Structures are given as structure tokens and as C-alpha cells.
Amino acid sequence: MNTEKIRADFPVLQRRVNGKPITYLDNAATSLKPRQVLDAMNRYYTEFTANIHRGVHRMSEDASREWEDAHKRVGKFVGASPEQTIFTRNTTESLNLLMYSLREQGIFGAGSNIVVTKMEHHSNIVPWQFLERKGEAKLEFAGLNVDYTLDMEDLKKKINKNTRLVSVMHASNTVASINPVREIGKIAHENGALFVVDGAQAVPHMPVDVKKIGADFYAFSGHKMLGPTGIGVLCGRKELLEKMPPFLYGGDMIHEVKLHSATWNVLPYKFEAGTPHIAGGIGLGAAVDYLQRIGMDNVHAHGKDLTRHALKVMGELEGRGKIRLYCPKDAEKQGAITMFDALKLQPHELALALDEAENIAIRSGMHCAEPLVSGFNSEGLCRASFYLYNTKEEIDLLARTTEKILGAFG
Amino acid sequence: MICLIALAVFGILGIFSATHRAYAKEAFDCVFRRITLRKCNTAFDQKMKMKITTGIMKMNPKVGGFAFRHFEAISWALTILTIVSLIYSAIAVYNIAVHGTCDPQNPDSCVLTPQQAAQGQTCTCGKDVQSCSAPQISANGAGG
Numbered sequence: 001m002n003t004e005k006i007r008a009d010f011p012v013l014q015r016r017v018n019g020k021p022i023t024y025l026d027n028a029a030t031s032l033k034p035r036q037v038l039d040a041m042n043r044y045y046t047e048f049t050a051n052i053h054r055g056v057h058r059m060s061e062d063a064s065r066e067w068e069d070a071h072k073r074v075g076k077f078v079g080a081s082p083e084q085t086i087f088t089r090n091t092t093e094s095l096n097l098l099m100y101s102l103r104e105q106g107i108f109g110a111g112s113n114i115v116v117t118k119m120e121h122h123s124n125i126v127p128w129q130f131l132e133r134k135g136e137a138k139l140e141f142a143g144l145n146v147d148y149t150l151d152m153e154d155l156k157k158k159i160n161k162n163t164r165l166v167s168v169m170h171a172s173n174t175v176a177s178i179n180p181v182r183e184i185g186k187i188a189h190e191n192g193a194l195f196v197v198d199g200a201q202a203v204p205h206m207p208v209d210v211k212k213i214g215a216d217f218y219a220f221s222g223h224k225m226l227g228p229t230g231i232g233v234l235c236g237r238k239e240l241l242e243k244m245p246p247f248l249y250g251g252d253m254i255h256e257v258k259l260h261s262a263t264w265n266v267l268p269y270k271f272e273a274g275t276p277h278i279a280g281g282i283g284l285g286a287a288v289d290y291l292q293r294i295g296m297d298n299v300h301a302h303g304k305d306l307t308r309h310a311l312k313v314m315g316e317l318e319g320r321g322k323i324r325l326y327c328p329k330d331a332e333k334q335g336a337i338t339m340f341d342a343l344k345l346q347p348h349e350l351a352l353a354l355d356e357a358e359n360i361a362i363r364s365g366m367h368c369a370e371p372l373v374s375g376f377n378s379e380g381l382c383r384a385s386f387y388l389y390n391t392k393e394e395i396d397l398l399a400r401t402t403e404k405i406l407g408a409f410g
Numbered sequence: 411m412i413c414l415i416a417l418a419v420f421g422i423l424g425i426f427s428a429t430h431r432a433y434a435k436e437a438f439d440c441v442f443r444r445i446t447l448r449k450c451n452t453a454f455d456q457k458m459k460m461k462i463t464t465g466i467m468k469m470n471p472k473v474g475g476f477a478f479r480h481f482e483a484i485s486w487a488l489t490i491l492t493i494v495s496l497i498y499s500a501i502a503v504y505n506i507a508v509h510g511t512c513d514p515q516n517p518d519s520c521v522l523t524p525q526q527a528a529q530g531q532t533c534t535c536g537k538d539v540q541s542c543s544a545p546q547i548s549a550n551g552a553g554g
């Protein structure tokens with residue numbers, strides 16, 4: 001994989017601030033966008049700007065065709081058919097769609113439980129809390145081992161015959177652990193529970209096949225995989241989606257409307273009400289094409305290589321007592337993320353200093369996982385996350401600058 | 411208390427620059443919260459602190475570290491100095507307006523009377539500063 005050639009595709013990486021390049025290490029928050037994605041979106045706005053599924057003129061036909069084609073390509077990317085591939089705004093909306101629709105379907109009730117993990121993103125905790133507040137389910141949390149991997153024994157204890165749904169992240173956006181989703185899916189199904197996977201941090205970085213994983217529902221975001229913001233995906237088993245009531249009601253999700261009744265459109269459009277983010281879907285299709293040209297095995301290998309290097313250099317800082325790492329410290333067990341405590345500096349102070357000193361962008365704070373991260377440090381933690389355009393030299397710069405800042409300010 | 415100095419600086423720069431206007435607004439929010447004994451909730455003070463101390467650290471890590479560790483005290487000291495110098499400047503402006511530059515004990519020092527300061531005239535004065543006459547224009551245009 002030629003990283004230099006890939007970097008040339010990203011306009012933001014050509015930018016200079018105070019004469020220095022930007023070192024973008026906040027990919028878990030959102031990824032940068034290659035020219036190919038921007039061009040695809042721009043083509044929609046300059047060549048065939050029209051609404052989809054509404055006109056018979058050629059521009060509407062072109063837009064509809066591109067939109068439907070994007071569903072095909074994105075679905076194929078994760079081993080799903082176009083009917084199973086629903087475009088939403090993001091992973092958060094995908095999980096909320098599931099919650100509202102399954103609730104409406106009557107899946108939950110008093111005495112039932114929902115099992116998630118303590119490492120979940122807020123989007124995979126707060127929607128289920130809504131059900132708990134309504135008294136329709138009890139929310140159970142599986143804990144972590146000392147190496148920040150999922151405690152499978154605890155998870156198995158929490159899942160029982162009352163469990164209606166098990167929802168876990170495929171890869172953590174904080175402690176970086178990669179969860180054994182196939183095994184978790186089996187346990188969920190053995191207990192008659194639905195199995196939901198939050199793949200926001202997995203799909204951008206590794207080959208994913210939702211059928212092989214055995215997920216009933218799999219959610220991910222376009223903006224973390226080189227696509228634009230405002231577009232996400234929910235893949236679901238066709239037979240389940242067909243039984244579920246719609247989430248939003250209105251245009252395009254209907255087949256026929258009378259004054260007092262309506263019938264629904266076919267999948268996936270039953271769950272895509274209103275005018276969607278057409279440019280976003282087309283952009284996501286282009287992002288998937290870009291990743292497939294590079295090859296997800298290559299992307300995954302590059303991520304592991306960067307992770308190994310980050311664990312080495314940041315590990316040396318930890319060894320000198322400068323920082324503390326919160327991850328499994330094993331590139332085979334974790335994603336391309338290192339979350340750490342700067343010990344003598346508050347996380348926002350270090351993040352601001354890195355930005356000011358060398359244009360290094362990392363994230364600081366709770367990382368949308370407050371129950372977990374606040375347990376490590378009430379002020380939050382720092383997080384550096386890597387992707388296909390990052391290099392080992394950038395990680396070295398992060399480590400060097402962190403040490404310099406901590407040496408001066410600590 | 412960096413917010414107060416930042417408000418003064420960015421308030422002036424904000425007249426010419428939209429970027430600095432945004433900082434001025436943030437500084438104002440921060441000052442308002444700090445003078446009502448609340449924590450600044452935009453992290454503006456933290457941003458400014460890190461911007462300044464990191465800038466110093468890049469030139470000299472030791473000095474940068476000192477500035478970082480004692481930033482609050484340095485900010486307070488600068489804020490007090492700024493307020494004190496503003497007070498002295500206000501007194502000086504008042505004195506110019508009321509007394510001109512005339513020192514009654516040393517009339518030769520007089521360059522401006524209060525009235526002539528207002529009219530933009532200059533003259534040399536005798537003992538009685540009120541009796542200063544209009545300027546005499548010399549060959550080279552200087553008053554005399």
C-alpha cells in the first residue's frame with residue numbers, strides 16, 4: 001500500500017498551518033475525505049441535481065440510479081443485499097431506528113432485559129436507557145477485563161432467557177478492543193435474543209461480512225470510512241426488517257396513501273422517509289469504491305502496523321512514567337487507537353498544546369463514552385487514532401511532541 | 411484572568427478582523443462569568459493559556475514551563491498592571507484637559523494651556539498661564 005500516493009488524494013493533508021503540515025490523528029471521530037469522494041458528491045450537485053424516485057426526467061433518473069447503485073455497492077462491501085442496506089444519517093440514527101421500531105413491534109416488555117457492554121458509545125447506551133426509563137426493559141452491562149478486553153464470562157452471565165437484545169460494538173472507540181462478535185452472536189441467539197453490532201470503528205478498518213458475523217443488525221457510519229458526514233448505514237436481516245414497522249413516516253417510504261391509511265414501500269425504502277442525503281449516499285458509494293481499490297486487507301494490515309508502532313513508542317513514554325495507556329497493548333486484540341492519560345496535564349491542555357506546537361490533531365475528553373472513561377479519569381483522556389493515510393513518522397512526532405510538552409509543563 | 415486582557419486585545423483587533431471578533435466574544439463571555447465568580451465554560455481561558463505558553467515553550471521550554479505553572483498569577487499581575495496603567499492614563503488625560511501641560515510652580519514648562527490644548531494652539535507662557543498669546547509664526551513655521 002503506497003501511503004504517499006494515498007496521501008496525495010486528500011486535499012486537507014496538503015494544507016500548511018504556520019508553515020507546517022497537519023498531522024491528523026483523530027480518525028475515530030471522523031476520517032478525512034479523498035478527492036474521489038468529493039468529486040462524486042460535486043458531480044451530483046453540478047450534473048444531475050434532482051430528487052430521487054420522484055421525477056421521470058433524466059436528471060431524476062440519473063440521481064435515482066446513482067442512489068440505488070450506492071446501496072448495492074455499500075451493501076456488497078459488508079456482505080449484504082441492497083434490500084438489507086438502509087441509509088440513515090449515522091450509526092446513532094441507525095440504533096435509534098432499531099430501538100423505536102423494535103419497541104413499536106412489541107419486542108420488549110416488563111421483565112425483559114437488554115445487554116450491552118461498559119465500553120459502548122453513548123449511541124449504544126442512551127437509546128436503550130429510554131426503554132429502561134419506560135419500564136420496558138432492564139439494561140445490563142458486561143464489564144471489562146484488566147487488559148480492557150470484554151469480560152466474556154460476565155457477558156455470558158448477563159445474557160439469559162429474558163434477554164431480548166444484545167448490542168455490542170465490534171471495535172471500541174476508546175479502549176480499542178476488538179470484540180469476538182461471532183461468539184457473542186451465538187450466545188445471543190442461543191438465548192433467543194436479537195444481536196445488534198455497532199460497527200462504526202470496524203467497517204472502516206477491516207473486512208466485515210455481516211452474514212459471517214451472524215448479526216441480525218449491523219450499523220456503521222459513512223464519515224468514519226472516508227465518506228461524507230450525514231450518511232450512515234443499518235444492515236439488517238431481510239425477514240426481520242420486513243416485519244418491523246417504519247421509524248419515520250412520510251415521502252418515499254410509502255407505496256400507496258389514502259386519506260386515512262397508507263401502505264409501505266419495499267425495503268430498504270420503507271426506512272428511508274423523506275428526501276435523503278443524496279450527495280452523501282453517492283459520496284459513500286465512492287468511499288467504498290476507494291477502499292475496495294486499496295483492498296480492505298491492505299487497510300487492515302496498515303492499521304495493525306501503525307498500531308504496533310504506536311504501542312511501541314507510546315509504550316516507551318509509559319515506561320518513563322510520562323503517560324498511562326488504556327488499551328490491550330496487543331495489535332491483534334485492538335484497533336488503531338491509543339487512549340492515554342497525560343498524568344501531569346489535563347487532557348484538553350495536552351491536546352491544545354499538541355495542536356499549537358505541531359498541528360497535531362488528537363481528541364481529548366470523554367469520547368462519547370462517559371460511563372467508561374470517567375471511571376479512568378474524571379477529566380477525560382487523550383486519544384490518538386490512525387487510518388490509511390497516517391504514517392509511522394506522524395506517530396513518532398506525536399510521541400516526541402508529547403514528551404517535550406510534558407517535560408516543559410509537567 | 412487572561413480573559414480580561416484577551417478581551418481588551420481582541421476587542422481592538424476585532425474591529426479589523428472577523429476571526430478576532432469571535433475571540434473577543436468568547437473573551438467577553440469568559441470575563442462575564444469570571445467576574446460573577448463562575449468558571450469559564452467555553453474553555454477560552456484554557457485555550458488562550460495553552461496558545462501562549464506553548465508558543466513560549468517552542469522558543470524556550472524552561473520559560474514556557476514557568477509561564478504554564480504560574481499562568482494564573484502572571485495573568486493576575488498583568489491584569490492589575492493593565493488596570494493600574496489605565497487609571498494612570500485616565501488621570502493624565504484628565505490633567506491635560508483641565509491643566510494643559512502647565513505646572514503652576516514651573517511656568518516655563520508650559521506648552522499647552524487647557525484652552526489652547528482644546529483649540530490646538532501652542533505658545534510660550536509667562537507666569538500667568540491664562541495670558542498666553544496666540545502663536546507667533548517664525549520663518550521656519552515654528553511657533554514662538
